[in-house]
Amino acid sequence: MSARISNTPALRFEVTARDGDARTGLLKTRRGVIETPVFMPVGTAGTVKAIRFEELESTDLDAKIILGNTYHLWLRPGIETIKACGGLHRFIGWERALLTDSGGFQVWSLGDLRKISEEGTQFRSHVDGSLRFLSPEVSMEVQAALGSDIVMVFDECAPGDASHEVTEKSVGLTARWAKRSREAFDQLQLADADEGRVEPDELSGDQALFGIVQGASHLDLRKESLDRTVEIGFDGYAIGGLSVGEEKSTMYEVLGDLAPRMPADQPRYLMGVGTPEDLVEAVARGVDMFDCVLPTRNGRTGQAFTSTGKINIKNARWMHDTRPLDESCLCKVCRRHTRSYVRHLYLAGEMLASILLTHHNLAFFLDTMRGVRQSIRSGDFPKFRQEFTGRLSANGE
Amino acid sequence: MSARISNTPALRFEVTARDGDARTGLLKTRRGVIETPVFMPVGTAGTVKAIRFEELESTDLDAKIILGNTYHLWLRPGIETIKACGGLHRFIGWERALLTDSGGFQVWSLGDLRKISEEGTQFRSHVDGSLRFLSPEVSMEVQAALGSDIVMVFDECAPGDASHEVTEKSVGLTARWAKRSREAFDQLQLADADEGRVEPDELSGDQALFGIVQGASHLDLRKESLDRTVEIGFDGYAIGGLSVGEEKSTMYEVLGDLAPRMPADQPRYLMGVGTPEDLVEAVARGVDMFDCVLPTRNGRTGQAFTSTGKINIKNARWMHDTRPLDESCLCKVCRRHTRSYVRHLYLAGEMLASILLTHHNLAFFLDTMRGVRQSIRSGDFPKFRQEFTGRLSANGE
Numbered sequence: 001m002s003a004r005i006s007n008t009p010a011l012r013f014e015v016t017a018r019d020g021d022a023r024t025g026l027l028k029t030r031r032g033v034i035e036t037p038v039f040m041p042v043g044t045a046g047t048v049k050a051i052r053f054e055e056l057e058s059t060d061l062d063a064k065i066i067l068g069n070t071y072h073l074w075l076r077p078g079i080e081t082i083k084a085c086g087g088l089h090r091f092i093g094w095e096r097a098l099l100t101d102s103g104g105f106q107v108w109s110l111g112d113l114r115k116i117s118e119e120g121t122q123f124r125s126h127v128d129g130s131l132r133f134l135s136p137e138v139s140m141e142v143q144a145a146l147g148s149d150i151v152m153v154f155d156e157c158a159p160g161d162a163s164h165e166v167t168e169k170s171v172g173l174t175a176r177w178a179k180r181s182r183e184a185f186d187q188l189q190l191a192d193a194d195e196g197r198v199e200p201d202e203l204s205g206d207q208a209l210f211g212i213v214q215g216a217s218h219l220d221l222r223k224e225s226l227d228r229t230v231e232i233g234f235d236g237y238a239i240g241g242l243s244v245g246e247e248k249s250t251m252y253e254v255l256g257d258l259a260p261r262m263p264a265d266q267p268r269y270l271m272g273v274g275t276p277e278d279l280v281e282a283v284a285r286g287v288d289m290f291d292c293v294l295p296t297r298n299g300r301t302g303q304a305f306t307s308t309g310k311i312n313i314k315n316a317r318w319m320h321d322t323r324p325l326d327e328s329c330l331c332k333v334c335r336r337h338t339r340s341y342v343r344h345l346y347l348a349g350e351m352l353a354s355i356l357l358t359h360h361n362l363a364f365f366l367d368t369m370r371g372v373r374q375s376i377r378s379g380d381f382p383k384f385r386q387e388f389t390g391r392l393s394a395n396g397e
Numbered sequence: 398m399s400a401r402i403s404n405t406p407a408l409r410f411e412v413t414a415r416d417g418d419a420r421t422g423l424l425k426t427r428r429g430v431i432e433t434p435v436f437m438p439v440g441t442a443g444t445v446k447a448i449r450f451e452e453l454e455s456t457d458l459d460a461k462i463i464l465g466n467t468y469h470l471w472l473r474p475g476i477e478t479i480k481a482c483g484g485l486h487r488f489i490g491w492e493r494a495l496l497t498d499s500g501g502f503q504v505w506s507l508g509d510l511r512k513i514s515e516e517g518t519q520f521r522s523h524v525d526g527s528l529r530f531l532s533p534e535v536s537m538e539v540q541a542a543l544g545s546d547i548v549m550v551f552d553e554c555a556p557g558d559a560s561h562e563v564t565e566k567s568v569g570l571t572a573r574w575a576k577r578s579r580e581a582f583d584q585l586q587l588a589d590a591d592e593g594r595v596e597p598d599e600l601s602g603d604q605a606l607f608g609i610v611q612g613a614s615h616l617d618l619r620k621e622s623l624d625r626t627v628e629i630g631f632d633g634y635a636i637g638g639l640s641v642g643e644e645k646s647t648m649y650e651v652l653g654d655l656a657p658r659m660p661a662d663q664p665r666y667l668m669g670v671g672t673p674e675d676l677v678e679a680v681a682r683g684v685d686m687f688d689c690v691l692p693t694r695n696g697r698t699g700q701a702f703t704s705t706g707k708i709n710i711k712n713a714r715w716m717h718d719t720r721p722l723d724e725s726c727l728c729k730v731c732r733r734h735t736r737s738y739v740r741h742l743y744l745a746g747e748m749l750a751s752i753l754l755t756h757h758n759l760a761f762f763l764d765t766m767r768g769v770r771q772s773i774r775s776g777d778f779p780k781f782r783q784e785f786t787g788r789l790s791a792n793g794e
Binding site: 045046047049050051052053054076077080081084085086091092093319320322332336337338340341343344345347348350351352354355356 | 442443444446447448449450451473474477478481482483488489490716717719729733734735737738740741742744745747748749751752753
């Protein structure tokens with residue numbers, strides 16, 4: 001099993017440059033090489049909302065990996081459908097890399113609608129109200145059927161402001177679930193049960209498995225969770241349970257303490273974070289991978305991320321404004337359309353408003369990561385970080 | 398003024414091939430040459446719903462001209478905004494040809510919410526409830542400000558089942574409004590008031606004006622309306638007031654009687670029609686131009702037009718169906734995605750369902766017109782018509 005721990009056939013990682021704690025790397029998957037730090041657009045239900053795959057693949061965006069949500073896909077369309085269509089890649093028509101979360105965060109987010117036990121989590125489906133049970137074993141089975149390139153362990157998330165006592169219990173449960181996830185995953189890989197492979201007759205071992213470090217804002221518990229996760233051994237390590245209600249300074253403090261302790265030769269993934277500023281600050285602390293709904297979700301509610309800060313396209317000040325969303329942006333949307341037009345589309349309830357804002361926002365996030373990588377390679381990351389963060393507050397909206 | 402009647406600087410038309418009453422032609426505009434018969438996607442509020450302009454321009458669709466709705470654009474964002482942004486082409490970011498309707502049909506559709514007098518139509522805005530007044534003069538002013546390549550006269554539409562008496566009055570009003578439209582249009586062109594020109598210093602006369610023949614299902618009144626419209630003189634002639642409640646056989650009968658009587662050397666435009674079968678049947682009777690919301694609107698409600706008939710993507714029979722929407726279609730959607738996936742997207746309420754169905758449906762309509770043109774040129778139109786119509790009923794949904 002040791003061969004799978006750091007470098008499975010499915011995933012290899014190498015650090016290519018460092019600038020302080022910040023680093024660039026190559027994440028080599030069977031579906032292409034991914035330069036890190038990388039931002040992964042979120043494709044909850046098998047689609048990155050409001051954008052076509054052709055656009056994600058275009059040079060404008062060039063997203064190398066996207067995320068799918070096990071919880072959502074398991075409930076709808078269901079695993080039988082995705083299996084019948086040859087796994088998640090084939091089902092959605094995406095040949096690049098896919099990471100799936102475990103469903104742990106989604107069921108945790110259900111609050112009173114779910115019941116957590118040692119065995120797993122019982123909850124009611126938001127789609128049809130049926131009673132469902134998600135556990136490390138079920139999550140691994142679902143993710144094997146999805147055939148994602150990177151599988152996440154089933155974890156338990158403690159809220160950002162959880163007490164030491166509550167968090168300690170949560171960290172213990174997460175560690176036991178991580179072990180069960182690892183075992184179930186290994187069995188499934190050996191049993192050739194990962195349905196979503198490129199070719200049906202390929203050897204198993206196509207999927208990689210990442211562990212998740214929890215511990216809320218308690219540095220000692222974060223360290224304990226990290227140690228227990230590394231002890232089990234995974235292909236990469238994620239930081240969960242941040243940006244879930246705690247102060248931003250707390251998040252940066254946890255990251256600054258935790259990330260540099262994580263295995264240096266393996267990818268570090270900060271889950272569900274964050275704003276453009278958060279990404280750059282996390283990179284400064286050694287993080288390699290990110291996913292977040294902000295560029296897509298906020299695009300659908302009329303918010304554009306720009307190099308000089310966020311703008312709300314509904315604002316009357318853009319009524320006759322013929323400038324692009326971001327004057328420094330060269331994406332298709334900024335090359336073609338004005339704030340005035342996007343505002344009109346938004347106010348008229350036109351789908352194209354969401355489409356254009358989503359495209360631009362993703363371009364901004366992905367371009368930011370290109371800038372981050374370039375500056376690390378050239379040893380200019382501190383300057384990039386300072387200038388980028390400084391500009392972000394220029395707009396003042 | 399006679400120079401503008403059949404061939405303005407803005408528009409020239411020549412018939413290039415005939416097969417019975419069916420014909421191909423070239424509609425030469427300042428924004429490119431359009432092969433006819435042509436289908437114009439409907440871009441009501443400055444966007445063809447759920448599709449990006451890049452896709453409309455792609456070889457997959459290659460729409461040479463789209464339609465905008467004066468009524469909708471006048472109410473929102475309003476003419477001041479569109480003028481401030483340099484006309485409709487610049488406002489929406491579309492450099493190909495644009496046709497705008499006059500708003501006549503939209504205000505007529507408001508039913509009891511509008512009041513028609515000799516002077517024009519008073520109604521309440523569906524956007525803000527304000528009292529508005531639309532007349533031939535106002536419609537021409539708005540369309541000049543929009544700067545569309547083809548302007549439509551302001552007409553009055555009689556319902557498909559209107560009595561002879563009601564229709565006769567309507568035809569009279571339409572003729573008087575057509576004359577006022579012509580006069581107002583000519584003044585505006587001379588006054589250089591068409592704001593949406595490519596270059597601000599170009600000469601006026603950039604816009605073309607089409608007349609509209611009304612008369613419901615009364616062949617004598619259709620003929621009278623045609624005569625009175627041709628007497629005024631326009632760059633092209635449209636047939637209005639069809640597909641508004643009358644029997645399909647009535648529509649074909651009116652078309653068969655009317656279209657061949659229309660000026661042979663000018664474009665004939667059937668407004669707001671129709672199904673793929675309607676398009677082919679109207680071409681057989683001599684029509685050159687079409688617009689219809691069916692491919693876009695029905696796409697958003699889960700209907701795919703295919704070469705073997707319509708399919709409803711919500712149907713459970715497609716749950717595990719890995720075939721494309723249309724097995725004979727080579728559009729991007731059919732090359733990449735399955736019925737199973739599009740069904741999932743639709744049921745999950747994902748915007749991508751509308752995006753993909755709209756793209757495919759437009760590809761089907763535009764490709765049908767390519768097939769129509771090719772078959773006319775090669776003298777095979779009767780065979781094309783028979784086979785196309787025969788296949789459409791194969792699916793049986």
